[in-house]
Amino acid sequence: MSTPLLQLKDRINKNNKINYKSDNGDYTDDITKAISIELDTLYPRNTPVKLTGYKDDEEYPLDTLIIAISLKHLPFIEYMKQSKHLAVGFISALDRKSVIDFLLSKSDKKRYTTNNQDKEKVKRIKLKEIELDDRLSSLRGHKPALFTNLQQSIAQKLQSYNKPSKPVSKPQLKPKNLSPIIILSSSPTSLLTMYNVKPFLSQATFIPSNIAKDMAKDNQQSVDDLITIYRSKPNEQTSKWYIINSVETLNKFGPDAWQRVVCVVTTGQLWQFKLYKWSNPRDLFRNVKGVYLHYSNESINSNIKDWNVSTFAVDKDKRHTDKSLVSNFWRQLDSWIATNKPFLTV
Structure with missing residues (x-):
């Protein structure tokens, strides 16, 4: 049995009508009067729909997703006002486009897999590589450089800087007379x-x-x-x-x-x-x-x-x-x- 998500995506991408039903069982075009939504199956309008494959499989109510698709052409502020007018939750401005794109996608992208023959070719090429000198590597010397005196001088300066001093305690101010x-x-x-x-x-x-x-x-x-x-x-x-x-x-x-x-x-x-x-x-x-x-x-x-x-x-x-x-x-x-x-x- 297909999930509400699959049924919804199928209806959206085939431009099939999504029907609303009121509490007396009649069809209605007004979602504010609907208590259930008919896809391949009849669902309560607030049925949580898990967006499997999208950002930790987030959930949104069914009616929220349907209104987001139907109002996708509107600017966000107008979309938010219309959603509130219809007594439907709205998707945040940060997630609205990506959720709509997810619902409108007709097929998932195939995951890239590495070709084993190509891997072997790359290995053989790397075995024959010759490392060329660049501007930095050509300046490197072959004798070990000792910086003992410099290290001791720096260590002495750091000791003088790190002498413990009396900590200055700052009182943490808590807000007062604030209403909850x-x-x-x-x-x-x-x-x-x-x-x-x-x-x-x-x-x-x-x-x-x-x-x-x-x-x-x-x-x-x-x-x-x-x-x-x-x-x-x-x-x-x-x-x-x-x-x-x-x-x-x-x-x-x-x-x-x-x-x-x-x-x-x-x-x-x-x-x-x-x-x-x-x-x-x-x-x-x-x-x-x-x-x-x-x-x-x-x-x-x-x-x-x-x-x-x-x-x-x-x-x-x-x-x-x-x-x-x-x-x-x-x-x-x-x-x-x-x-x-x-x-x-x-």
Whole structure:
């Protein structure tokens, strides 16, 4: 049975139509209404596709690859805007062209193999070679040159330079009064997005992202790339937290921004960490708190089993309040910050 990658490449290179299906089983031309994609087989739209033979066999969601091909003629900024409008993840500017070229290739290049007859010919030619003198080799003498006096003189000078001196200790300045940062995944399949994170963390109310997105459209509200949350403390003071979902926004905080990142919420997809300071998830979750949210009636992404992340199960209701879940989230985050980044203002 062929893989989703082979089926996708076959459809692309034969210019065969790729069909979308909505939740009622009807075909649709609008990918935002689709829950599955039909190649030779019917796949969920967010099926991870491993690009076997491309840069460590990276993975991207199926819908991300399809939109990248359909919008390949657009400049990157326009492609990114269109992907966000379609609620589909986008491929970074660094990798976009190479991924598209990989998908459009109809055959892999054959690996070069050395001809054994040619190897033997080269060996015979080398046996008959005569080494010619050049400008440098002709100036070399035949008698050994002794530089004992020069070596001793240099050694004495080096000793005087290498005398131990009192080390000057510079105090390491740690940033003060800095608010912590939480990074969400930009994947459209993420349970926690920029549309629903504020009511979840501020009011302990979970609203599915697609419903929260529709509510924002109805109210003619646009989603920001930076959300600020004010969290009440027992002493009647408040602490400020920043929520983002991209490295581009994080870079606006300055060169030390990663010192303020305390939590990364992941969907288990490796492409999320592509531009992170630590692109390997095992390294990443040794330096930040890892969180994975999933519906209680659905299985956990197998990738996270080897990662140092905390899992939180959410009931799959249209809208519900779960104060214990959110309290547990904050409690774990407070404990991690107290141990690893006590200089942050929380």
